[in-house]
Amino acid sequence: MSTPTLAAARTACVLRLADTNLVLAQRLGEWIGHAPALEEDLGLANLALDHLGQARLFYGYAAELEGGNRSEDDFAFLRDESAFVNLALAEQPNTDFAFAIVRQLLIDAYQLELYAALERSSDERLAQIAAKALPEVRYHLRYSSGWAVRLGDGTPESQRRMQVALEALWRFTPELFACDAIEQVLAAQSIAPDPAALESRWSASIDPILARATLQRPADASYPWYGKCGVHTEHLGPLLAQMQHLHRAHPGARW
Amino acid sequence: MTQSEHDWPLYEVFIRARSGLEHKHAGSVHAADAAMALEHARDVYTRRQEGVSIWVVRSSDITASDPADAQALFEPARDKIYRHPTFYEIPEEVKNL
Amino acid sequence: MQLRSQNAPGGRRAPGPKHRTPPLCNIPCVYTQALNAPAPQGAGGAAVEPAELTAAFLARVDADERIEPKDWMPQAYRDTLIRQISQHAHSEVVGMLPEGNWISRAPSLKRKAVLIAKVQDEGGHGMYLYGAAETLGISRAEMTAQLLTGAAKYSSIFNYPTPSWADVGAIGWLVDGAAIMNQIPLCRCSYGPYARAMVRICKEESFHQRQGFEIMLTLARGTAAQRQMAQQALNRWWWPALMMLGPSDAQSKHTAQSMRWKIKRFSNDEIRQHFVDVTVPQAQFLGLALPDPELRWDAASGHFHIGPIDWSEFQRVLSGHGPCNRERLEARQQAHEAGRWVREAAAAHAAKHASKEARRA
Numbered sequence: 001m002s003t004p005t006l007a008a009a010r011t012a013c014v015l016r017l018a019d020t021n022l023v024l025a026q027r028l029g030e031w032i033g034h035a036p037a038l039e040e041d042l043g044l045a046n047l048a049l050d051h052l053g054q055a056r057l058f059y060g061y062a063a064e065l066e067g068g069n070r071s072e073d074d075f076a077f078l079r080d081e082s083a084f085v086n087l088a089l090a091e092q093p094n095t096d097f098a099f100a101i102v103r104q105l106l107i108d109a110y111q112l113e114l115y116a117a118l119e120r121s122s123d124e125r126l127a128q129i130a131a132k133a134l135p136e137v138r139y140h141l142r143y144s145s146g147w148a149v150r151l152g153d154g155t156p157e158s159q160r161r162m163q164v165a166l167e168a169l170w171r172f173t174p175e176l177f178a179c180d181a182i183e184q185v186l187a188a189q190s191i192a193p194d195p196a197a198l199e200s201r202w203s204a205s206i207d208p209i210l211a212r213a214t215l216q217r218p219a220d221a222s223y224p225w226y227g228k229c230g231v232h233t234e235h236l237g238p239l240l241a242q243m244q245h246l247h248r249a250h251p252g253a254r255w
Numbered sequence: 256m257t258q259s260e261h262d263w264p265l266y267e268v269f270i271r272a273r274s275g276l277e278h279k280h281a282g283s284v285h286a287a288d289a290a291m292a293l294e295h296a297r298d299v300y301t302r303r304q305e306g307v308s309i310w311v312v313r314s315s316d317i318t319a320s321d322p323a324d325a326q327a328l329f330e331p332a333r334d335k336i337y338r339h340p341t342f343y344e345i346p347e348e349v350k351n352l
Numbered sequence: 353m354q355l356r357s358q359n360a361p362g363g364r365r366a367p368g369p370k371h372r373t374p375p376l377c378n379i380p381c382v383y384t385q386a387l388n389a390p391a392p393q394g395a396g397g398a399a400v401e402p403a404e405l406t407a408a409f410l411a412r413v414d415a416d417e418r419i420e421p422k423d424w425m426p427q428a429y430r431d432t433l434i435r436q437i438s439q440h441a442h443s444e445v446v447g448m449l450p451e452g453n454w455i456s457r458a459p460s461l462k463r464k465a466v467l468i469a470k471v472q473d474e475g476g477h478g479m480y481l482y483g484a485a486e487t488l489g490i491s492r493a494e495m496t497a498q499l500l501t502g503a504a505k506y507s508s509i510f511n512y513p514t515p516s517w518a519d520v521g522a523i524g525w526l527v528d529g530a531a532i533m534n535q536i537p538l539c540r541c542s543y544g545p546y547a548r549a550m551v552r553i554c555k556e557e558s559f560h561q562r563q564g565f566e567i568m569l570t571l572a573r574g575t576a577a578q579r580q581m582a583q584q585a586l587n588r589w590w591w592p593a594l595m596m597l598g599p600s601d602a603q604s605k606h607t608a609q610s611m612r613w614k615i616k617r618f619s620n621d622e623i624r625q626h627f628v629d630v631t632v633p634q635a636q637f638l639g640l641a642l643p644d645p646e647l648r649w650d651a652a653s654g655h656f657h658i659g660p661i662d663w664s665e666f667q668r669v670l671s672g673h674g675p676c677n678r679e680r681l682e683a684r685q686q687a688h689e690a691g692r693w694v695r696e697a698a699a700a701h702a703a704k705h706a707s708k709e710a711r712r713a
Contacts, residue, residue: 022461025464026456029455029456029464029468030455030456032448032452032455032468032471032472032475033448033449033452033471033683033687034683034686034687034690035687035691036687036690036691036692036694036695037263037285037691037694037695038445038475038478038479038482039284039285039286039291039295039298039299039479040691040694041448041472041475042295042298042299042472042475042476042479043294043295043298045468045469045471045472045475046298046302046472048468049465049468049469049472052461052464052465052468053465055461056461056462056465059461072461073460073461076461077459077460096690097690097691097694142294143294146290146291146294149701150287150288150291150697150698150701150702151694151697151698151701153701153704154696154697154698154700154701155693155696155697155700157693157696157697158693158694158696158697158700161693242456242457243456243457245457246457246458246459246517247459247460250459250575250577250578252575253459253574253575253577253578254570254574255459255460255462255463255517255567255570263695263698263699265486265492282479282480282483282484282548282549282552283483283486284479284483285492287695287698287699287701287702288698288701288702288705288706291698298476299476299479299480302469302472302473302476303556319422321422322420322422322423322424
């Protein structure tokens with residue numbers, strides 16, 4: 001890929017942040033009314049609302065960067081799969097509650113490092129959004145790590161399910177730390193961190209949790225995914241079809 | 256229904272709404288452990304910024320006075336009205352009392 | 353008045369776990385809608401309750417004092433409250449399903465956020481109410497079992513489907529609107545924990561109705577397709593919302609006892625008339641027609657007159673033969689079953705670490 005302009009890189013970065021949060025919110029929303037306990041319907045709804053709120057802040061910024069031609073809803077409902085730049089990890093389905101918790105844990109620990117770095121961004125707006133989101137992310141990590149430990153070190157069945165989820169989702173983690181041309185440009189301007197620099201702190205956060213959860217950290221994955229570049233698993237298509245259908249069925253309508 | 260269904264005990268929730276106020280009883284939550292109880296209490300009782308501090312206590316750890324003893328416990332205080340400032344007549348000209 | 357077309361399943365009973373149908377609550381209102389059910393038996397048959405205790409209890413109720421969990425109360429009062437509060441709680445929980453159905457498909461990010469918050473609130477309301485019921489001596493596990501086996505009922509209104517986005521608006525506007533009318537008087541009911549739960553709920557409920565009305569208003573002012581969506585949703589929900597407020601007073605033999613105990617403050621017909629009087633002008637503002645050819649303003653009484661309600665539909669829905677009774681129950685059963693390993697794991701983890709704590713102490 002040729003070196004992106006600073007403007008293009010900045011917008012792409014913001015959309016990656018927005019899309020990851022939106023797709024994760026969509027997955028979390030699927031649990032509401034169907035969670036393992038009424039208390040978790042509320043807990044998962046809380047996570048969904050936080051991620052949706054973060055997505056909306058990032059879309060709002062992306063809209064401004066573009067000069068106001070598109071709204072948050074245009075970004076969310078009128079782009080096709082290949083234009084979405086969320087992490088592939090976020091779009092993985094709710095196979096069971098263990099999958100939901102592992103997906104959440106891996107992303108929470110990542111967002112904690114990412115937003116802590118973004119808080120120091122030379123881009124004021126990114127710094128502001130990150131500062132607001134950090135307390136939410138800390139709470140999310142508390143929630144997901146608490147459940148990871150309870151389920152990992154719970155019953156033999158729960159441990160088995162957690163290990164299965166971890167093995168299945170681990171192969172989406174390399175993307176979190178892969179640095180492409182966009183991120184190189186932004187790191188050079190201190191707008192966003194080099195993702196590779198986040199990995200050791202992320203591991204330092206995850207490893208003790210996995211240990212307390214009596215889970216084995218899987219071997220690193222061979223096939224890399226690039227949701228950040230619009231290369232998605234087969235799960236994103238149906239997710240977007242469901243999310244976008246009503247909006248697209250009434251072009252130009254207000255809701 | 257297995258035994259484990261009963262193993263999410265009941266916790267009573269007390270919330271301090273703003274600093275300076277005391278913790279007030281808000282209701283109860285079920286949870287498997289105290290950390291979970293705090294998270295549940297936070298999700299159930301503070302969605303509208305109603306809290307700066309949460310206490311959760313196992314319901315079984317609360318000792319309550321028996322309503323049948325209400326008379327013995329609380330009635331004697333009723334006729335000791337000399338504990339109330341309004342019992343005392345102070346001339347109006349005297350300030351700061 | 354012919355209601356919206358039904359493909360009522362006739363005499364076919366939805367297959368499911370066999371259960372003994374217990375006496376349905378004898379207090380006909382939104383949350384306990386059975387008609388003329390036999391009076392419940394106290395534990396071990398009707399106990400003789402001392403006249404002085406009953407008289408003192410009634411005097412407290414008359415004086416608008418609150419009855420608290422450990423106070424003496426007649427067994428029938430306790431049983432009635434357990435049934436009413438738990439069925440109110442079940443209604444909130446089942447009520448998460450018809451609207452939750454649209455979270456993934458909400459047509460804008462703002463509507464998605466508002467809907468998630470609303471459904472989350474409903475879950476929270478269920479929790480406040482389960483908590484209030486538990487103060488009377490029933491456990492959450494027992495109440496959950498009663499719901500899942502079909503032994504306990506929940507408000508009939510949630511047995512209707514939400515086939516369009518406009519149904520989400522109609523539910524907020526009409527169903528929450530009707531519920532608020534019942535709930536405000538309950539804030540002064542005689543049982544302390546229930547009254548306090550209702551105060552919390554009422555504070556949160558008004559946004560629910562407003563967001564529903566706002567959805568309807570946006571649709572009514574939108575494209576032709578959106579207006580049609582709104583009108584069709586209103587056609588679907590108007591009569592069920594009226595029925596939700598409970599059978600007519602003439603059919604409610606036991607309202608008197610509930611009123612005596614200050615669990616119920618207004619009769620069903622009073623609340624229904626108030627709901628109609630308030631809501632019809634709102635529909636007129638929306639520019640939508642109400643599906644009642646007999647609806648008219650009656651200047652003499654100062655009220656809107658409505659056509660006859662088809663109570664046979666209400667009976668069908670209440671007895672398990674509404675459009676979605678089966679789906680609602682199955683959804684709750686599936687969530688419960690699928691979540692069993694999770695709840696067990698949390699309990700097992702706590703037990704492992706509690707005994708470690710105990711050994712250290």
